Amino acid sequence: MAASPLAAALAALALAAAPAAPENMSPAPGPWEPVAIDMSPETPSGPLPATSGATSPRGPVPAQTDAAPASPTNGAASTNGAAGPAAPVGPAARTPTATSPGLATPGMPGPASAPVPSDRPTEHVAPASPPVPVAAGMEGPAPAPGGPWCHGSAACRRLVILGGVAGGLGLGAVITGVAFVARPLAVDPADPTSLVTYRPAGAAFLAVGAGLAATWLLTLLAARKAGRLAQRLHAAVP
Amino acid sequence: MRHVLLILALAAGACRIPNPDHCVHKDVHSDAWCADNSPERPWCSPCVADGNGCVKTQPDPDACPSYEPDTTTGDDTTGTEG
Numbered sequence: 001m002a003a004s005p006l007a008a009a010l011a012a013l014a015l016a017a018a019p020a021a022p023e024n025m026s027p028a029p030g031p032w033e034p035v036a037i038d039m040s041p042e043t044p045s046g047p048l049p050a051t052s053g054a055t056s057p058r059g060p061v062p063a064q065t066d067a068a069p070a071s072p073t074n075g076a077a078s079t080n081g082a083a084g085p086a087a088p089v090g091p092a093a094r095t096p097t098a099t100s101p102g103l104a105t106p107g108m109p110g111p112a113s114a115p116v117p118s119d120r121p122t123e124h125v126a127p128a129s130p131p132v133p134v135a136a137g138m139e140g141p142a143p144a145p146g147g148p149w150c151h152g153s154a155a156c157r158r159l160v161i162l163g164g165v166a167g168g169l170g171l172g173a174v175i176t177g178v179a180f181v182a183r184p185l186a187v188d189p190a191d192p193t194s195l196v197t198y199r200p201a202g203a204a205f206l207a208v209g210a211g212l213a214a215t216w217l218l219t220l221l222a223a224r225k226a227g228r229l230a231q232r233l234h235a236a237v238p
Numbered sequence: 239m240r241h242v243l244l245i246l247a248l249a250a251g252a253c254r255i256p257n258p259d260h261c262v263h264k265d266v267h268s269d270a271w272c273a274d275n276s277p278e279r280p281w282c283s284p285c286v287a288d289g290n291g292c293v294k295t296q297p298d299p300d301a302c303p304s305y306e307p308d309t310t311t312g313d314d315t316t317g318t319e320g
Contacts, residue, residue, distance in 0.1 A: 180251060192287030193260045201251025 149223075153230035156223045163219030170212025177205030260284075261291040267308045 150156035180202025188194040256263050261282035265271040268282035272292035279292035285302035286293055297305040 187257060187287045188254055191254070192291065193257050193262045193284050194254045195257045196252045197255055198252050200253045204251075 150227045151230040151234055153226045156226035156230060159219050159223035159226060163216045163223060166212050166219060167216030170209045170216055173205045173209030173212060175209075177202045177207075177209055180205060257287070259290055260287070264290070269308045 150160065180198040183198045183202070185195045185197050188196050261268045261272050262284050268291075269280060272282045272290070273280035276289065276292045279289060279294050281293045281296050282291050283293045283297040283302055284291065284304045285297065296307070299305060
């Protein structure tokens with residue numbers, strides 16, 4: 001606790017002169033209270049050397065109090081002393097490591113930004129967005145030949161092809177449906193009490209054709225969007 | 239040949255629906271309906287399509303097996319009821 005015999009003697013004198021302290025008070029009141037929170041490791045050779053190069057007439061105790069807020073770890077006291085007052089050594093220059101246990105004491109005031117060694121496992125934070133391989137082929141900066149509509153986008157070309165197929169099938173279905181619906185009713189020659197009609201089949205063909213036409217339209221819009229995206233990518237990447 | 243054409247038509251999407259103009263579907267008593275609407279052809283033949291299926295002579299069961307005479311014969315001259 002006491003950093004030097006002189007400090008211990010002064011503390012004893014202060015305790016003797018002070019009135020009896022309540023039970024819930026610290027047993028070391030007085031002007032030497034900062035000495036009680038000295039966290040510097042004691043060395044066999046006595047007090048630590050002057051860390052900031054400043055000399056005090058009161059001895060090494062003020063030197064410790066001066067060094068306490070500047071170096072919470074105090075493990076690099078020799079380096080502070082070697083650096084001298086001109087060396088810009090701050091909290092950011094110190095890197096507390098796990099190889100210096102016991103230096104960080106709970107309750108010890110220190111800089112808010114000082115890292116505290118912890119036993120928690122290191123969290124591996126994934127990057128926000130994984131790197132995208134640009135040269136994968138589909139929509140990259142490479143000059144991709146294609147129509148002026150798709151700007152080299154393979155997805156756009158696929159959508160255009162699928163849309164064309166759907167549109168062709170839809171057009172055929174619509175034509176067939178119209179032909180079936182327009183076909184007049186006919187008496188079944190095998191059973192005169194019945195009629196042969198193609199209207200239900202025509203309605204079904206029309207419905208399928210309408211669905212395929214809608215698919216063709218949406219696919220065309222998606223292809224157009226893919227083409228514009230490819231165009232923007234080409235414009236962004238020289 | 240006609241059956242083949244019918245099968246082909248059905249395969250192409252054709253549907254068979256009852257002929258609403260035929261006397262068979264006009265009334266339960268089809269002969270009476272023909273007698274009321276066309277007195278010169280008071281018989282309803284399911285094997286004929288012309289004239290709503292009404293014929294002058296009673297259909298021959300051998301030539302037209304699907305023919306069934308009315309339960310109430312042609313003496314019902316008041317029309318169709320029920």
